[in-house]
Amino acid sequence: MVVEFNSFSVSPETVKKGEVVTIDMEYVVVGAADKGIEIQERRDLWFGGEKIAELELKQVKRENGTWKNTTTFQVPLSARTGKHKVNQILSTDNNKLLASGYFTVSTQH
Secondary structure: EEEEEEEEEEEEEEEEEEEOOEEEEEEEEEEEOOOOEEEEEEEEEEEEEEEEEEEEEEEEEOOOOEEEEEEEEEOOOOOOOOOEEEEEEEEEOOOEEEOOOEEOOOOOO
């Protein structure tokens, strides 16, 4: 059984406090049993080497095919300026995949 990312993106690259960030993910499942496979989809927000928020955590059952997920969140007014990292983690019983994307909180565009 194979689970792998097709794509992962974080946009826009630069935002101001209060603006919205969009996270898009697409992954494929191949060779799963007829009943599907349990996958944990998790998104964490990092700044300065420190995890500052869990954006999403859900357990889903996926059959063979291509799966897409889009999450949006508003950058808090209390966010620090600078480069932030979003980690997307897909976990199964015997595998863990990680993709990372970045956006910068700025006082100007």
